[in-house]
Each structure stands twice: as C-alpha cells, then as structure tokens.
Amino acid sequence: MNDAPLTAALSRRQFLVGGGALIVSFSLMAPSLRAQENNRNAAAAPAKRPLPGSLKDEPMLDAWIRIDSAGNITVFTGKAELGQGIKTALIQIAAEELSVDISRIALITADTQLTPNEGYTAGSHSMQDSGTAIKHAAAQVGEILAGLAAQRFGVAADGLTMQNGAVCAADGRCAGYGELVGDEQLHVRARETSTLKDPRSYVTVGKSVPRVDIPRKVTGGASYVQDLRLPGMVHARVLRPPSPGARLVALDTATANQLPGVIKIIRDGNFVAVVAAREFQAVTAMRALARTASWQERPTLPAQDDIYALILRSPAQDTAILDVHNPAPAAVRTLEATYRRPYQMHGSIGPACAVALYKDEGLTVWTHTQGVYPLRKAIAEMLRMPAEQVRCIHMEGAGCYGHNAADDAGGDAALIARALPDRPVRVQWMREDEHLWEPYGPAMVSKVAASLDSDGLISDWQYHVWSNTHSMRPGPAGNLLAAQQLATPFAPAPPMPIPQPEGGGDRNAIPLYKFRNARVVHHFVPGMPLRVSALRALGAYMNIFSIECFIDELARAAGSDAVDFRLRHMDDARARDVMRAAAERFVWSAWQAQKGRGRGFAFARYKNLGAYAAVACEVEVEHESGRVRVVRAAAAVDSGQAVNPDGIRNQIEGGIVQSLSWSLYESVTFDATRITSRDWAHYPILRFSAVPERIEVHVIDRPGQPFLGTGEAAHGPTAGALANAIADATGVRMRELPFTAKRVKAAIGV
Amino acid sequence: MITLNVNGQPREVDADPATPLLYVLRDHLELNGTRFGCGLGQCGACTVMVDGEAVFSCITPISVLQNRRVRTIEGLGTSENPGLLQRAFIDEQAAQCGYCIPGMIMRAQALLEKKPAATDADIRDTLSPHLCRCGAHMRILRAVGRALRAAQSAPTADAEGRDR
Missing domain, CATH: 3.30.365.10 (Aldehyde oxidase/xanthine dehydrogenase, molybdopterin binding domain)
Structure with missing residues (x-):
C-alpha cells in the first residue's frame, strides 16, 4: 500500500485535464482510512498485474463512479440488462463498497456516449468483467473519500467510518460524500490494488435483494x-x-x-x-x-434430413485443443457414439x-x-x-x-x-x-470414443466436434441483415472460430474430468447453409450434452453409479462439491426404480472458467406416446462470491427450463428454399403444462472468491441429465436432440 | 371515433375499426403493459380482460369492443400500490425479462375472479396459452398460487373484479 501522508492531499491536487474535470491524486489515500479497516483485507498483489475486470480497458474511476455535490451516486456499466437481473447485482456491489443503501445508487447501462466500452453483454462475463471493475472502482473511490475527510477533519484516517453516504470521525463530525467531492470529478486512474471490504462484513452483497426492475415490469411501467x-x-x-x-x-x-x-x-x-x-x-x-x-x-438451403452428413463432409479447419498422453493400463472395453444437435432459435x-x-x-x-x-x-x-x-x-x-x-x-x-x-x-x-x-444457434455433430480399463476408469478419450461459427455479430456492417439486402450490399464478415479457452463450437469440448489420455479436436466448418450466430451457451450446450451422455454410457458399461463414476474422474474440489450437493438435494442415493421413470445426472463448469453447475432430474416417459415429462430437478451451483443468491437461483431455474424446452421440442425446420418454422405453431416450445413439479437450486456461496458468470451454466448439464434420465427410464439411449415424443416413441419401438 | 371503456374510463379513439385492441392500447392510449408478442394469438403476451374474460388483444379488433369493459395490467395497480397479483409476482420475484408477465397476470386475474379456489393444476391449465422464454415458470406458478390463497383468506377489490 501507498503510505504517502494525507497532509499532502488537497494542496497537491493538480488540474491536469481540461473540461473542468479535476484530477484528484491518489496521494489522498491513506493506508488505513476507516474503522472497517480491521474487517478489510488489503489485496496484496504483484506489481504490473493488469487492473481488475474491465478496469484494464477503462482505468479512470470517474468512468465508473460519479458523485455529485448533492451526494448522488451514479454508477456506469458498459453491460446491459438482458432480463438476467444484472442491474440489481451491479448496484449491490457498488452500494456495498461505498457503504450506502442500494436506493442511493443510480445505474447507467450501455450507452456509447456515457459508459465504458465493455464490448458485448455475453458469455456470462458481466459479473466477472463489470462487477469486478465496479467493485474495485467503488472501493477506490471510497478510499479517496475517506482521505478527503481525514484531511478536512485533521484527524488520522484510522478512526473514520463510512456510513450512509458520509464519512464520520470518532468525535461525531461527519461529511457527506457530495460535500467532500464538491463540484469535482474523481478523475483518477485506478490502481492495481484496492482495499476491499472483508466479505464477512457485507450487508448488501450476498443478500437476495429484490430486483429493482420487477415492480415496474409487472405494473405496466415503461420498461423496454x-x-x-x-x-x-x-x-x-x-x-x-x-x-x-x-x-x-x-x-x-x-x-x-x-x-x-x-x-x-x-x-x-x-x-x-x-x-x-x-x-x-x-x-x-x-x-x-x-x-x-x-x-x-432460389433453393439455397440444404436438405434438412441431410444436415448432419453435410456438416461432416464440409471443408473444415481442424484444431486439436487437447492432446494428453500418459501410460495407462490396457483397455478392456471401448465405446463410441455420435451426438447431434439441430439449429435452434x-x-x-x-x-x-x-x-x-x-x-x-x-x-x-x-x-x-x-x-x-x-x-x-x-x-x-x-x-x-x-x-x-x-x-x-x-x-x-x-x-x-x-x-x-x-x-x-x-x-x-x-x-x-x-x-x-x-x-x-x-x-x-x-x-x-x-x-x-434471427441468426440461429448452429447445428452440430460430435463423435466420441473412449476406453475403460480393468479398474473401470476411463483410460482414453477421443472427442471430435463439428460446428459452424457461433459469432456473426456486428462490428462489421455486413453482419447486419439490412446491410446484406441493400442495392449495394455489404457481405457478411468471414466466419471465424472463437479461440480457446472460451471457445465457440468447441466451448466446453474439453472435459473437466481427468483422463490419462485424451484428445479433443475442433472441426470448424466455415460454410454456413443457414444464418447462425451466438445462442446462449454456444457450443457448450452440445458439448456438455455429448460429454455427459457419454460419461453416463461409460458408467453403465463399467457398472458404476453415475455420480460416483464422475467423482472418480474429478480432481477439482469445487466441482466435486457441486456434484455432491446436487446429488444430495435430489436424494440420489435413495432412488427407487419405478417402471417408466428414470433419473439422470450431469455436471459442467461453464467454459471451464465460469460457474460450476450440476443438475439431477427425474423423468417419466409415457410408453404409448413417447412423451417425456420432467417430474423434478435439483441443481447445485457455485458462482464464486454470490452477490444475489436469488438472482443466481432464478438464472439456474430459468436455464434448466429453457434447456428442457430446447432439448425436448426445438428444431428449426426448412425446405430447399424457405425456413418453415415461422411462428410458435411451427416451432413449439415448452408450455406450462410441461413444467416440472419442482426445481430446487442450491447455491454454494464462496465469500471472497471471484464472481463467476451464471447465466449459461445450467443449459448443458440440463440436457445431459435429461438424456441420461430418459435412457434410465427406457433403456434406450437417445443421441439426437430434441427428444420429441415422436422420436422417443420410435426409439422405444412402440 | 370509437369509444372504449378502458380501466373504468371512457376513451375516445380515432382508429380504423379493424385495428386490433393491442395497437390502440399501446399506440393511441400509450399504455405499456399490454405487449406485442406474436400478433397471432399464440403466446399470450397481449392478454387483457374484456368483461371479465381473458382475451388476446392482438387479434381482437376494436370494432367488437363498444360498450364492453376492457381491463389492462395498469388497471390492477401501480408499482407504488400494486394489486394482489402484482404484489405476489414481486414477492416471488417471478420474472426474468418480465415481458410476458402482464399478459399472464391478466389471465390469472380472470381466474382469481371466477374461481378463487383454483388448484395448482387449474393454474397450470389456465396459464397454458402463455409462453415464457426465460424459464420463470416455477416462480410464476408460485406467484399466482400465492395471490389466489391471499384472495381467499382476505377478499379484496381484486377478487371482486372492481376497477380501481
């Protein structure tokens, strides 16, 4: 920490830029400014570490937090509310570090004139990028405010406390944030380290604060x-x-x-x-x-029943994204399978x-x-x-x-x-x-082969996935539909894969499980017969579905319980925790087999970087019709430090339901010329009649750990758990999404 | 000119009689809560009540609405003073994007007025014309159940269907 004396502060402020913005030097900051100091842990960091979250791209504190002379606090984010509740969570983070009630914070979201450029609100990055930036910016603004107050009161900063928008001295003197700031902006470059609150002292973060936007949305207030x-x-x-x-x-x-x-x-x-x-x-x-x-x-579209063969025979750019070789016991059994996922909207x-x-x-x-x-x-x-x-x-x-x-x-x-x-x-x-x-989520194919050794462990894993790009977003004008239709049209940008570690078609293609030998190849297919781009979870939905189904097939072949088998291949302690928690909530160990009913389990850590999620579900398969009814689901999720546990539950519940809809009903249909799934009658999705009886979500909080994006964590595991439950109920393995009643009926041979 | 009765108020509207009620509510009367989802009666986002019945406003021309009582989400309460169902949706945090919610609330309101002792199965049946894409279904079901139970234990103007 910087031990510069506080006395240097105000007199050393320098006007360094025009426009009336005043640069407040960080020399205002003192090492121990607040009474909460005892509860705070100064995050010691090696020098030259990049600034936290999106501060690395926009390092000025007043790009994120502004306080006016009336004490109004405005927080800026380059991320957008998509219905995921991000506004409430970001407000909570800022309110926590500034020690104010959430009602004191106004949040401005993505606006090219007002907010930082944080790219797309996508990839479950908002909490990691923007949440982290706002947390550190707010903490650093708090440090400056305390420094200004210490200067004003002529006291050492140690005895100062921050409460309800004011900095107070031990003798009872208080100064509001607005009063301290005056008409100046805190135009300060962020530092690498912040003095952050101790998570044990949190009063707002970690609480299921009601979402700020819901009252307006359910009463007809202007919202959209x-x-x-x-x-x-x-x-x-x-x-x-x-x-x-x-x-x-x-x-x-x-x-x-x-x-x-x-x-x-x-x-x-x-x-x-x-x-x-x-x-x-x-x-x-x-x-x-x-x-x-x-x-x-013109007939520009491929034959729908040939789409997977077309993907496999199309020119592809092949990249081995995992190649691990180790001595292993001889294989006693080898399995292989092919999985398919259609275009979905x-x-x-x-x-x-x-x-x-x-x-x-x-x-x-x-x-x-x-x-x-x-x-x-x-x-x-x-x-x-x-x-x-x-x-x-x-x-x-x-x-x-x-x-x-x-x-x-x-x-x-x-x-x-x-x-x-x-x-x-x-x-x-x-x-x-x-x-x-609209640009659809691309059709994909995966092929996987794996061997079991005499201990019933996976000794070798070979995985291949074929996919179009999962991002045809603007930037380039040619990615706008209207631009493609002009008399002088703009051509769509050449499709590109999204590189690892996030990946696009190969997102989550690398299993988190540990195998002695493993090879994973991404076959990137540039040719796009249908307009495609990013659909929630990108390739992770398909890859996790494939991996978790095949793990289940291997567990069955090894005669192992599906949860135990996964745990035997998993070193990551947090992964093990969510798997155990989901199994416990489901009461996996007390399962009683019933005719026509089945249970399934699946796990993934989104992108192998984000939230950990495990899902268990129970299905009932109606023999005569092939209709699958999901009876119940239980999930566990670890999103790092949980900012709003109910918000996390809402995202996981929603992810489970949406993935059930994708996986049970949905595929874009087309003939040689036209897309034919033109409305809800031709593209059915899940309705209330098919909603599970109950969905239980257990949030594992990790105080002080980095935020991990949650919004896409449930989709892959849900598809896997569903497929595994159908296999358990029927004895038949379905490997092509979606599991419509017609397909299930055909598969079970009614 | 057509005179409509919307949330208890007579409203003169200068629109082609073939215009669906949805467009008149949103564009002429500047009410936000009734939402365009499909224009085909397939998703329920545009649902309002007409004489106590839930109807799809996107396929109901205003020509058939003379002398009938139209009720929209705005007629149930405000964010400061929410109606019974609105309160229940807030309490259950029963929304993600929230776009589909007012239509569901209006159909649930019709249920609440007609059959306050409705079961959970009745609620599912009642809401089946409605689509939610975010997957807030579990919370929506809980919210409607909560409102129905509240209406039974303490009947209010909400349950009696009076316009506020």
Whole structure:
C-alpha cells in the first residue's frame, strides 16, 4: 500500500485535464482510512498485474463512479440488462463498497456516449468483467473519500467510518460524500490494488435483494425500448423477403402509398420499409406491399434430413485443443457414439425493436443490442458515417439469449431514420420476421470414443466436434441483415472460430474430468447453409450434452453409479462439491426404480472458467406416446462470491427450463428454399403444462472468491441429465436432440 | 371515433375499426403493459380482460369492443400500490425479462375472479396459452398460487373484479 501522508492531499491536487474535470491524486489515500479497516483485507498483489475486470480497458474511476455535490451516486456499466437481473447485482456491489443503501445508487447501462466500452453483454462475463471493475472502482473511490475527510477533519484516517453516504470521525463530525467531492470529478486512474471490504462484513452483497426492475415490469411501467415514445415519433415495418437469397423483382408501391397514415416507402435493393403515423397503419401498409411484391426465390438451403452428413463432409479447419498422453493400463472395453444437435432459435417473446432519430447529421439509436459500441461501428459503416456521429443507447428488450435480431432491428431503424430526418422512427419486427430471420444457434455433430480399463476408469478419450461459427455479430456492417439486402450490399464478415479457452463450437469440448489420455479436436466448418450466430451457451450446450451422455454410457458399461463414476474422474474440489450437493438435494442415493421413470445426472463448469453447475432430474416417459415429462430437478451451483443468491437461483431455474424446452421440442425446420418454422405453431416450445413439479437450486456461496458468470451454466448439464434420465427410464439411449415424443416413441419401438 | 371503456374510463379513439385492441392500447392510449408478442394469438403476451374474460388483444379488433369493459395490467395497480397479483409476482420475484408477465397476470386475474379456489393444476391449465422464454415458470406458478390463497383468506377489490 501507498503510505504517502494525507497532509499532502488537497494542496497537491493538480488540474491536469481540461473540461473542468479535476484530477484528484491518489496521494489522498491513506493506508488505513476507516474503522472497517480491521474487517478489510488489503489485496496484496504483484506489481504490473493488469487492473481488475474491465478496469484494464477503462482505468479512470470517474468512468465508473460519479458523485455529485448533492451526494448522488451514479454508477456506469458498459453491460446491459438482458432480463438476467444484472442491474440489481451491479448496484449491490457498488452500494456495498461505498457503504450506502442500494436506493442511493443510480445505474447507467450501455450507452456509447456515457459508459465504458465493455464490448458485448455475453458469455456470462458481466459479473466477472463489470462487477469486478465496479467493485474495485467503488472501493477506490471510497478510499479517496475517506482521505478527503481525514484531511478536512485533521484527524488520522484510522478512526473514520463510512456510513450512509458520509464519512464520520470518532468525535461525531461527519461529511457527506457530495460535500467532500464538491463540484469535482474523481478523475483518477485506478490502481492495481484496492482495499476491499472483508466479505464477512457485507450487508448488501450476498443478500437476495429484490430486483429493482420487477415492480415496474409487472405494473405496466415503461420498461423496454418497445415502450419508448418520442415526440413526433412515427412507426415503421420492414418487408422481409420470403426466403434467404430471394431477390425483389417487382414492387408496386402505389396502393400502399395511398393507405391512411402512410408517410414514406423506402426501397434500397431488397430492403423495403414503410413508415406510417400509427403503428397498425404501418403493419397494414407492409402487408399491402407484401401482396404486390414479386420475389425471385432460389433453393439455397440444404436438405434438412441431410444436415448432419453435410456438416461432416464440409471443408473444415481442424484444431486439436487437447492432446494428453500418459501410460495407462490396457483397455478392456471401448465405446463410441455420435451426438447431434439441430439449429435452434432464440425465440424471444418480444420481437426485436429499435427507435432511431437522424438529426443535424447525427444519428441516435435506442436498441436492445448486446453491444452498443460494436453496433455503432456496424451502423456507421453501413451508412458511411463517422462513428462519432452515431450514438447507440441500450434500452431493455424482451429476454435476450444471445445474438438475436436486436442488432438487425437497430440497423433497420438507422436506415429508415436517415431517410426521414428529424423524425424519431420506431421499427418493430413481426413474429414471422423474428422466427425466419434471427441468426440461429448452429447445428452440430460430435463423435466420441473412449476406453475403460480393468479398474473401470476411463483410460482414453477421443472427442471430435463439428460446428459452424457461433459469432456473426456486428462490428462489421455486413453482419447486419439490412446491410446484406441493400442495392449495394455489404457481405457478411468471414466466419471465424472463437479461440480457446472460451471457445465457440468447441466451448466446453474439453472435459473437466481427468483422463490419462485424451484428445479433443475442433472441426470448424466455415460454410454456413443457414444464418447462425451466438445462442446462449454456444457450443457448450452440445458439448456438455455429448460429454455427459457419454460419461453416463461409460458408467453403465463399467457398472458404476453415475455420480460416483464422475467423482472418480474429478480432481477439482469445487466441482466435486457441486456434484455432491446436487446429488444430495435430489436424494440420489435413495432412488427407487419405478417402471417408466428414470433419473439422470450431469455436471459442467461453464467454459471451464465460469460457474460450476450440476443438475439431477427425474423423468417419466409415457410408453404409448413417447412423451417425456420432467417430474423434478435439483441443481447445485457455485458462482464464486454470490452477490444475489436469488438472482443466481432464478438464472439456474430459468436455464434448466429453457434447456428442457430446447432439448425436448426445438428444431428449426426448412425446405430447399424457405425456413418453415415461422411462428410458435411451427416451432413449439415448452408450455406450462410441461413444467416440472419442482426445481430446487442450491447455491454454494464462496465469500471472497471471484464472481463467476451464471447465466449459461445450467443449459448443458440440463440436457445431459435429461438424456441420461430418459435412457434410465427406457433403456434406450437417445443421441439426437430434441427428444420429441415422436422420436422417443420410435426409439422405444412402440 | 370509437369509444372504449378502458380501466373504468371512457376513451375516445380515432382508429380504423379493424385495428386490433393491442395497437390502440399501446399506440393511441400509450399504455405499456399490454405487449406485442406474436400478433397471432399464440403466446399470450397481449392478454387483457374484456368483461371479465381473458382475451388476446392482438387479434381482437376494436370494432367488437363498444360498450364492453376492457381491463389492462395498469388497471390492477401501480408499482407504488400494486394489486394482489402484482404484489405476489414481486414477492416471488417471478420474472426474468418480465415481458410476458402482464399478459399472464391478466389471465390469472380472470381466474382469481371466477374461481378463487383454483388448484395448482387449474393454474397450470389456465396459464397454458402463455409462453415464457426465460424459464420463470416455477416462480410464476408460485406467484399466482400465492395471490389466489391471499384472495381467499382476505377478499379484496381484486377478487371482486372492481376497477380501481
């Protein structure tokens, strides 16, 4: 720690930058500023360690925390609320380190004019990146405030306490944060180390604080970009082609132009949009345009029943991402299997929406994108504008589970707004637009072979996974749907794999289990017959499904209990803890076999870097119909330091239910020309009638440990546990997702 | 002009009679809680009550709504003074993104008024036209059950279906 004397502080402040921002020197900070010091552990760190979390990319404290002279605290994050409750958790972190009630904190989320650039809100990174940055920034701001108070009171900092937004001396004198800061900003570069609160003294972090956004959402308060109403706002709809690759050969705009309320029809190549005064007028006009539009369609899609063979025979870039060789006892038995996962969609309940305003050569886009900065770059490129003239502001949309159509709607709104200057334009996609055009989660194939030795242990593991890319996000303009449809189109960027350790198609392809010999190969397939991108958990859903099914098959072959078998191959103590906890909650050891019922177990640590999660479930398989009913599920999760345990439970419960829906029902369907899963009738998902009787989630808290992202941790283990339970119930192993009643019925030979 | 009765208030609306109620609520009357999900009556996000029955507002033209009572989520309470079901959803933290929730609450409200002694199985049946993509189902079921039990133990205006 810096032992610079406090007395140097105020007089040594220097104006180093313009704009009135005052640089407050870190010499204000003293080694022991607060009474809580006893409860704090100064995180000693080696020099030159990168700054914590996203501070490494944006090191100025006032980029994260600002306090005005009235004592109002504003916290800035480059991450966005996607329905995962991140706002509440980030507020809790800041409130904790600043020793204020959460009601004192205002949080500003992703906005290219106001917040740090934290890339995409994706990959379960928000708590690790932004949560960690805010925690350290808040702690360091707290240290500066205490330093200012010590200076003001002329006392040693040791006796100071921080409480309810004020720093108080032992003699009762207090100064509010606003008073201490005055009109200055804490424009200070973060340091490598922070004096953090001792987790044992936490009053806000670790508590299931109710989410700040829920009261408004359940009472009809404005909550989403869909609810944004700007003065003079008009409504637009886009006429999308009927199929990928379709070319607009004729369009009669005369009829639509005469419809009530129609303001403008915009056509640029295959991009057609209509703007009207009222929203339903825009819908009506779009439908009128659809009736007159003549499209030349081409059969660009592969045969659906050939899709897995096509993936396997497509040119691929092969990378061995694990290659371990050790002496091992002779194999006594070798098994192999192939697993398949279809194209699946995000299917947000609210179709994509955006509002844009082009005024004075500047463009503002209100959007539910996951990445305001990358979207700004894409829109600027598409419109050939300098990026500085484009501002993207995040507003919530309906649930976001990866790269859905949010960015595309932002691109649509930008194009339309530029054609209609000075008027805010709101564009919302129709249900069919979303189902037909959102980028899907890619179809994948895995092949695995493994050997058991005479002790019933896995001595050799060979795993191959074939996949398209899992990220076709903007940045590049060509990744916006509208940009691809212009008369002078932008081509999509060349697909790239996401490198390990996070991985894309190979995310979680490396098992966390320890095998003496193991080889894992990622076959990256660049050719994309369907539009694909990031769907929650990316390749981890498929890889964990495959690994956990095959582990189960091996356990059966070895005559071992599924949980014991996993524990025998697992060294990681935290992994072992979640497995044991899930088994305990499920009461795995007291299972009584029943006809038509089965139990399944699965585990993974998301990305081998994030939260640990284990899921056990019980299913009932209706013999006559093949219908699978999930009776109950029990899960355990270790997300490191738990900031909001109920938020973690909510994410895991939701992940289990969503993964059950994917795994039981969902696949995108298509013929040679068109996507045919165009609405909920043609793309069924889980309904209330199929929801388990109960889901229990046990959170293992790890006070003081780094935050581990939770939002995608349950999907893979749930799919594995479900498949294993079906195998247990029926004696038949299903290796192709989803496990529809029709497929199960065929498999069990009814 | 068509006059609609929305949450107990007469509202004059200048819209084509074929316009679905959803668009009139959102665009003309500037009510946020009724949500566009599919426009096809497949997901339930747009559900409101008409004369005490849950209906899909996305496929109900305003031409059939003269002299009928329309009730939306805004008619049940506010974030400061939430209605019984709204309170239960807050207490159970029964939402992730929350987009689908008002529609479910409106159908649950119709159930609460008609059959306050509904069982858990009735609740599942009642909510089956509704989709939730975040997977908040377990909490939603708990919240509706909680509200129904509360209504039975202490009948209020909520259970009697009066507009606030």
